[in-house]
Amino acid sequence: MLTRKGEQTRSRIVAGAADEIRERGVDEFRLEDVMARTRTSKSQLFHYFPDGKEQLLLAVARHEADRVLADQQPMLGDLTTWESWHRWRDRVVERYREQGTDCPMSIVLGHAGRRTPGAQAVVTGLMSRWQEALATGVRHMQAAGEMNPELDPGRAAAGLLAGVQGGVLFLLTIGDTGHLEAALDLGLGAMRSQRNDS
Amino acid sequence: MLTRKGEQTRSRIVAGAADEIRERGVDEFRLEDVMARTRTSKSQLFHYFPDGKEQLLLAVARHEADRVLADQQPMLGDLTTWESWHRWRDRVVERYREQGTDCPMSIVLGHAGRRTPGAQAVVTGLMSRWQEALATGVRHMQAAGEMNPELDPGRAAAGLLAGVQGGVLFLLTIGDTGHLEAALDLGLGAMRSQRNDS
DNA sequence: CCATTTTTGGACCCGCCAGTCCAAACCCAC
DNA sequence: GTGGGTTTGGACTGGCGGGTCCAAAAATGG
Numbered sequence: 001m002l003t004r005k006g007e008q009t010r011s012r013i014v015a016g017a018a019d020e021i022r023e024r025g026v027d028e029f030r031l032e033d034v035m036a037r038t039r040t041s042k043s044q045l046f047h048y049f050p051d052g053k054e055q056l057l058l059a060v061a062r063h064e065a066d067r068v069l070a071d072q073q074p075m076l077g078d079l080t081t082w083e084s085w086h087r088w089r090d091r092v093v094e095r096y097r098e099q100g101t102d103c104p105m106s107i108v109l110g111h112a113g114r115r116t117p118g119a120q121a122v123v124t125g126l127m128s129r130w131q132e133a134l135a136t137g138v139r140h141m142q143a144a145g146e147m148n149p150e151l152d153p154g155r156a157a158a159g160l161l162a163g164v165q166g167g168v169l170f171l172l173t174i175g176d177t178g179h180l181e182a183a184l185d186l187g188l189g190a191m192r193s194q195r196n197d198s
Numbered sequence: 199m200l201t202r203k204g205e206q207t208r209s210r211i212v213a214g215a216a217d218e219i220r221e222r223g224v225d226e227f228r229l230e231d232v233m234a235r236t237r238t239s240k241s242q243l244f245h246y247f248p249d250g251k252e253q254l255l256l257a258v259a260r261h262e263a264d265r266v267l268a269d270q271q272p273m274l275g276d277l278t279t280w281e282s283w284h285r286w287r288d289r290v291v292e293r294y295r296e297q298g299t300d301c302p303m304s305i306v307l308g309h310a311g312r313r314t315p316g317a318q319a320v321v322t323g324l325m326s327r328w329q330e331a332l333a334t335g336v337r338h339m340q341a342a343g344e345m346n347p348e349l350d351p352g353r354a355a356a357g358l359l360a361g362v363q364g365g366v367l368f369l370l371t372i373g374d375t376g377h378l379e380a381a382l383d384l385g386l387g388a389m390r391s392q393r394n395d396s
Numbered sequence: 397c398c399a400t401t402t403t404t405g406g407a408c409c410c411g412c413c414a415g416t417c418c419a420a421a422c423c424c425a426c
Numbered sequence: 427g428t429g430g431g432t433t434t435g436g437a438c439t440g441g442c443g444g445g446t447c448c449a450a451a452a453a454t455g456g
């Protein structure tokens with residue numbers, strides 16, 4: 001069992017580990033640094049995460065995955081007007097601009113995400129919830145006659161989401177939100193257009 | 199200086215290292231594995247790459263960066279008709295589908311790309327050449343009256359490229375080209391549309 | 397052939413860091 | 427308080443793997 005104190009320690013470790021990853025990246029992620037930052041000892045780490053580093057990384061991934069979508073609310077859950085789509089767009093840009101050059105999720109996605117099935121599941125789950133929220137928004141707009149009715153909602157959401165991920169990747173690499181904004185605007189532009197001529 | 203034999207050994211090492219990264223990822227990249235695969239010894243590695251692992255990784259990055267654009271030719275250099283844009287699109291999808299679950303560039307981009315300025319430069323250079331090729335194509339099409347004249351060519355290219363990168367990221371993570379195709383189609387759709395109503 | 401330079405083999409070193417272990421401190425229920 | 431648990435400290439281990447080194451083999455060039 002876990003007492004209240006244990007609970008606190010555990011979450012302090014997860015939060016500290018998340019910060020550590022944000023600052024140094026997964027490659028440079030050392031248990032020792034987490035210990036120093038959170039004022040805990042080896043035995044504590046392995047007490048709360050018996051499977052060690054991998055399990056801790058997974059806990060961090062879950063922790064961060066929740067934040068990603070939460071930070072986009074309430075816009076993401078109510079994409080029923082063009083105004084809310086644009087507010088969502090701005091929020092995404094803002095969120096990632098703040099987070100700057102490090103996004104724990106994207107990192108996990110590129111690394112552990114490929115390896116361990118657990119982390120893979122976390123990432124996949126996050127992405128499918130995200131995509132579904134976008135697709136729901138597309139359907140709403142189409143029903144209201146405000147969005148290109150020829151679009152397949154799921155496919156459009158997938159394309160837009162890919163743009164966001166790619167944009168974040170550019171942000172992480174060159175530290176500029178330009179590509180992220182361009183991808184969002186291009187994607188929204190495609191959705192807005194009422195007809196194609198090809 | 200480098201004799202012919204030395205040249206051969208050196209490129210054998212780079213090629214072997216690239217394969218190794220493709221198969222196991224950067225995290226699992228061990229000099230020992232490269233040695234085994236290329237039948238070379240430690241002293242050879244450090245003879246041709248005195249700065250060790252980092253320098254070898256950089257050489258691999260350069261090697262792969264060249265391939266990325268070369269594999270998109272001749273389409274990428276001649277985006278003057280819708281037909282060539284679509285052939286380019288198909289080529290990109292095809293190329294990455296073949297490459298499957300591992301793309302040395304995307305990996306380097308996420309990892310070393312952030313750390314060493316050298317790798318950063320390689321990635322940035324690749325992306326800007328890529329983006330410029332796309333932008334040139336957009337300008338051509340606009341001049342021919344075949345593409346939405348309101349688009350900023352550079353910005354549209356940036357958005358499309360972000361979509362490609364994000365799509366590849368999805369491919370690497372979940373092993374499916376759906377997002378890549380969706381992003382390309384969404385981006386091309388935005389370019390194709392002749393007018394917006396907002 | 398000889399001298400010089402390049403190429404190669406592989407043993408060795410060493411730092412780093414995940415993971416183990418034991419015993420002490422602490423908390424809580426009864 | 428006393429006996430069960432949980433929580434904590436921190437020393438220790440072990441291996442992995444990057445990097446060093448020396449000396450032998452092979453090429454090169456005159």
